[in-house]
Amino acid sequence: MNQFLMIMLGLSLTMMNCHSGDPIEAILTDAPNVPPPIKRNYPAKIIAHLEVKEVTRPIADGVDYTFWTFGGHVPGKFIRVRQGDTVEFHLQNHPDNKMPHNIDLHAVTGPGGGATSSFTAPGHESQFTFKALNKGLYIYHCATAPVGMHVANGMYGLILVEPPEGLPPVDKEYYIVQGDFYTVGKYREKGLQPFDMQKAIEENATYVLFNGSEGALVGDKAIKAKVGETVRLFIGNGGPNLISSFHVIGEVFDKVFTEGGTRYQENVQTTLVPAGGSAIVEYKAEIPGTYILVDHSIFRAFNKGALGMMKVEGDENKAMYSGKEVDSVYLADKAEQTQAIAQAAAASKKGTLTKEMQIEAGKNLFMGTCSTCHQNNGIGIPGVFPPLANSDIVNGWDKQKLIAAILNGLSGPIKVNGRDYNSTMPPMSQLNDDEVAHILTFVLNSWENKGGVVDTEEVKVVREATLRPPGAAK
Amino acid sequence: MKIIFLILIILITPFSLSWAQTVQGNSLYDYQTILTDQDGKQMDFNVFQGHPVVVSMFYASCDYSCPLFIDVLKKMDSKLDSKIRDKIRILLISFDPAHDTSVVLYKLAKQHHLDLSRWKLVFPSKNHVRDLAALLNYTYRPLPDGGFNHTSAITLLDERGVILHSEEGLQNAANSIVEILKKQNFPFMKGTL
Amino acid sequence: MRLLLLAAICIGQFGLILAAQSAEKGMAYVVGGILKPFYPPSPKEREIPVHTFWMNKFPVTEAQFLQFVKKNPQWRRDHIKRIFADKQYLSHWVTPISLGNKINGEQPVTQVSWFAAKAYCESEGKRLPTENEWEYVAGASDKKPDARKDLEWRNRILDWYTKPTPSVFPKVGQSPPNYWGVYYLHGLVWEWVLDFNSSLVSSDNRENATSPDKNRFCGAGALVATEKDDYASFMRIAFRTSLKAHYTTSSLGFRCAQDEKKS
Numbered sequence: 001m002n003q004f005l006m007i008m009l010g011l012s013l014t015m016m017n018c019h020s021g022d023p024i025e026a027i028l029t030d031a032p033n034v035p036p037p038i039k040r041n042y043p044a045k046i047i048a049h050l051e052v053k054e055v056t057r058p059i060a061d062g063v064d065y066t067f068w069t070f071g072g073h074v075p076g077k078f079i080r081v082r083q084g085d086t087v088e089f090h091l092q093n094h095p096d097n098k099m100p101h102n103i104d105l106h107a108v109t110g111p112g113g114g115a116t117s118s119f120t121a122p123g124h125e126s127q128f129t130f131k132a133l134n135k136g137l138y139i140y141h142c143a144t145a146p147v148g149m150h151v152a153n154g155m156y157g158l159i160l161v162e163p164p165e166g167l168p169p170v171d172k173e174y175y176i177v178q179g180d181f182y183t184v185g186k187y188r189e190k191g192l193q194p195f196d197m198q199k200a201i202e203e204n205a206t207y208v209l210f211n212g213s214e215g216a217l218v219g220d221k222a223i224k225a226k227v228g229e230t231v232r233l234f235i236g237n238g239g240p241n242l243i244s245s246f247h248v249i250g251e252v253f254d255k256v257f258t259e260g261g262t263r264y265q266e267n268v269q270t271t272l273v274p275a276g277g278s279a280i281v282e283y284k285a286e287i288p289g290t291y292i293l294v295d296h297s298i299f300r301a302f303n304k305g306a307l308g309m310m311k312v313e314g315d316e317n318k319a320m321y322s323g324k325e326v327d328s329v330y331l332a333d334k335a336e337q338t339q340a341i342a343q344a345a346a347a348s349k350k351g352t353l354t355k356e357m358q359i360e361a362g363k364n365l366f367m368g369t370c371s372t373c374h375q376n377n378g379i380g381i382p383g384v385f386p387p388l389a390n391s392d393i394v395n396g397w398d399k400q401k402l403i404a405a406i407l408n409g410l411s412g413p414i415k416v417n418g419r420d421y422n423s424t425m426p427p428m429s430q431l432n433d434d435e436v437a438h439i440l441t442f443v444l445n446s447w448e449n450k451g452g453v454v455d456t457e458e459v460k461v462v463r464e465a466t467l468r469p470p471g472a473a474k
Numbered sequence: 475m476k477i478i479f480l481i482l483i484i485l486i487t488p489f490s491l492s493w494a495q496t497v498q499g500n501s502l503y504d505y506q507t508i509l510t511d512q513d514g515k516q517m518d519f520n521v522f523q524g525h526p527v528v529v530s531m532f533y534a535s536c537d538y539s540c541p542l543f544i545d546v547l548k549k550m551d552s553k554l555d556s557k558i559r560d561k562i563r564i565l566l567i568s569f570d571p572a573h574d575t576s577v578v579l580y581k582l583a584k585q586h587h588l589d590l591s592r593w594k595l596v597f598p599s600k601n602h603v604r605d606l607a608a609l610l611n612y613t614y615r616p617l618p619d620g621g622f623n624h625t626s627a628i629t630l631l632d633e634r635g636v637i638l639h640s641e642e643g644l645q646n647a648a649n650s651i652v653e654i655l656k657k658q659n660f661p662f663m664k665g666t667l
Numbered sequence: 668m669r670l671l672l673l674a675a676i677c678i679g680q681f682g683l684i685l686a687a688q689s690a691e692k693g694m695a696y697v698v699g700g701i702l703k704p705f706y707p708p709s710p711k712e713r714e715i716p717v718h719t720f721w722m723n724k725f726p727v728t729e730a731q732f733l734q735f736v737k738k739n740p741q742w743r744r745d746h747i748k749r750i751f752a753d754k755q756y757l758s759h760w761v762t763p764i765s766l767g768n769k770i771n772g773e774q775p776v777t778q779v780s781w782f783a784a785k786a787y788c789e790s791e792g793k794r795l796p797t798e799n800e801w802e803y804v805a806g807a808s809d810k811k812p813d814a815r816k817d818l819e820w821r822n823r824i825l826d827w828y829t830k831p832t833p834s835v836f837p838k839v840g841q842s843p844p845n846y847w848g849v850y851y852l853h854g855l856v857w858e859w860v861l862d863f864n865s866s867l868v869s870s871d872n873r874e875n876a877t878s879p880d881k882n883r884f885c886g887a888g889a890l891v892a893t894e895k896d897d898y899a900s901f902m903r904i905a906f907r908t909s910l911k912a913h914y915t916t917s918s919l920g921f922r923c924a925q926d927e928k929k930s
């Protein structure tokens with residue numbers, strides 16, 4: 001009887017559409033990948049399985065964090081459906097998880113966006129069905145108490161509801177979500193860092209990241225395009241707190257579907273992505289090189305990690321652009337950087353560390369850590385940041401004093417090469433002993449300084465013998 | 475016009491809240507307990523075994539939703555095809571054995587003109603209230619003033635006591651159960667019972 | 668007020684003596700008092716009296732639960748009725764009646780349903796603690812009976828909630844006991860309480876900011892958290908409301924309690 005009805009229903013659908021209502025398992029992807037465009041010209045029943053996993057993984061070099069994720073990564077899996085589709089959603093909460101979770105899809109019109117019917121204990125599964133009524137790009141997130149904490153731990157992602165006619169074809173599509181993170185330790189302080197509720201309440205982010213980790217979109221993992229290709233970015237902002245001023249240095253967006261909505265704006269330099277909101281950005285890659293993606297609230301980019309890269313390959317087009325290398329201006333190439341540092345670390349363990357390796361690693365660490373103030377070439381900024389190049393302090397102080405200056409910071413009046421400075425250098429004790437040794441070895445052997453080697457043991461001794469100012473990493 | 479159409483769509487395809495909960499191959503009657511009905515008669519939980527049973531929990535002194543609750547169930551009952559209705563049994567279990575004595579339950583049944591050949595109002599032993607609530611997925615809590623705070627739900631059991639459907643929210647649950655009973659293939663419908 | 672306090676101390680000391688007597692039973696004597704619940708279930712219940720009672724010092728261990736299952740075969744994973752426990756019930760044991768060598772008997776038992784936990788306690792003439800009792804004891808630090816306003820203590824607890832379940836649990840009772848002599852209410856496993864299904868908090872936390880869903884609940888109550896920053900309490904409530912009585916999870920165990928007079 002039941003079956004008969006089903007068959008009748010199926011038949012009538014078939015006759016209407018020439019397509020049976022066979023359910024389709026949704027293709028879900030991890031960022032920065034996007035599921036393929038939908039080629040269907042009829043609404044279908046989509047089945048989506050999404051598994052919540054609590055995982056510990058790197059948030060930055062040498063820093064681990066316990067993320068709560070929709071599918072194992074931050075952001076959660078990208079979901080792509082067509083307007084009018086009926087989505088049968090299965091939310092699974094992995095048995096090893098400690099927390100109950102649910103999902104609130106902003107694309108869903110209904111109580112709590114699905115949150116009430118998807119509340120799931122560890123080791124269990126909930127199922128609910130909704131109809132994708134409105135086209136657009138929507139955030140989904142966990143809404144389990146305390147909501148802020150579940151979101152702060154990475155529980156968000158994007159769902160795209162394509163219009164029936166589909167989106168205009170492009171060459172490349174990518175998926176990027178910004179989020180802010182709050183750890184007990186300072187930015188880049190090593191080790192497993194617990195979530196800091198107080199900082200989250202104060203909206204004092206330790207990290208602001210694209211795709212959940214500092215290295216997610218740099219080096220080998222940069223998103224790629226060829227000259228002449230059109231690129232579409234699905235941008236989301238999970239929050240929990242901060243609004244993103246999304247910008248690609250050296251690009252003007254041809255089109256921006258602001259807030260993930262229906263209409264677009266043209267020729268946009270920076271677009272706001274609200275917490276719990278989205279934007280679709282399109283542009284043509286015209287000049288080869290490395291482009292930097294930032295939250296243009298710029299301290300977040302350089303001091304909290306909100307930085308990604310897009311590599312455009314192809315022939316230079318000198319008529320449009322003279323060909324300046326973007327990398328060196330903004331930061332050292334992350335991939336090379338980590339490689340040199342990893343090499344030095346491995347050699348140090350084996351006892352085969354050479355001065356040259358230290359200098360190479362130290363150079364890469366210097367860029368990004370010290371160069372923001374002392375400049376890439378070590379000449380500083382007169383009156384503000386003293387020079388390290390040919391500095392009478394670098395060449396005059398003993399190693400212990402230099403080590404202490406990096407670990408504990410430096411403030412008050414100081415005369416460098418005859419010029420007075422009276423400012424503050426923050427403690428950089430988040431660097432480990434190896435890293436401090438490499439940086440100082442690099443500084444001592446650069447820019448006409450006196451040379452020499454600082455080894456890990458020496459840094460260790462100073463770290464143990466001196467006190468860090470309050471608030472600094474141990 | 476467009477707007478009306480949209481509203482229609484929304485109404486027709488409501489966000490489906492019922493996650494049809496079927497405890498696979500398992501009967502609630504595996505839980506053994508003694509119930510006392512409005513006539514003071516004692517019986518096993520499986521008193522209606524062999525019939526599809528609509529089960530719900532309540533307490534008689536509730537002046538907020540109990541009158542409403544019985545009305546909703548009566549309306550649900552009246553919407554059923556008479557052939558099905560004859561087979562259906564309705565079991566209302568009290569959270570409040572301390573106050574809901576047989577006398578109280580009998581009064582309530584009379585007040586609402588319930589057909590006591592198919593309806594039973596019962597109270598369990600004090601120690602078994604929470605187990606029953608747990609089995610039927612109720613959330614409930616005794617209040618200091620003697621009342622209860624509880625979720626309202628209706629559960630449909632098949633002839634063996636397996637949950638066919640369980641849903642929170644009275645009106646929605648009643649509607650779903652009417653729909654399910656229309657479609658469900660009970661053995662008695664095939665004449666095998 | 669001061670008199671009351673004194674009385675409490677006296678009773679407390681008397682309790683200590685009793686506690687010593689019942690030490691072999693592995694239970695701690697908890698002197699009753701007032702619990703100010705995190706989520707007052709109704710405006711009239713901002714202060715809830717908790718009677719003096721006994722509570723197991725430790726969560727029930729794997730070895731203890733194995734003994735119970737051997738004596739009461741209806742609770743074996745291969746005999747249990749599905750209405751009383753889901754498929755993962757005791758699934759981490761190698762066989763229905765042996766732990767296997769990966770599990771240390773002194774670890775807390777997990778993957779047990781509410782029905783099974785309740786039956787275990789009843790087999791010992793005990794019961795599960797109520798949510799109020801559990802929270803009352805769990806509010807104590809090692810020094811104070813009510814440390815819930817102590818930020819540092821709070822953060823330490825919160826820490827556990829943010830770490831994933833370890834693949835191997837530590838043995839019970841390796842950290843210092845709290846004020847009542849009870850070990851590991853925080854930091855080891857979640858624990859069943861008798862009335863886990865009593866919290867009329869919607870699973871969508873945001874709904875509770877306004878009013879409970881009138882369609883779902885009979886009888887209104889002002890469900891507004893008193894201490895918005897007590898996040899550990901938030902998480903315990905969220906966890907409990909996600910459960911059904913037959914559920915088991917890899918981080919959920921239990922301990923037993925007993926009324927005062929029975930001792």
Ligand SMILES: [Cu+2]
Pocket residue numbers: 068099100101102142143144150155
């Ligand atoms: Cu969550």
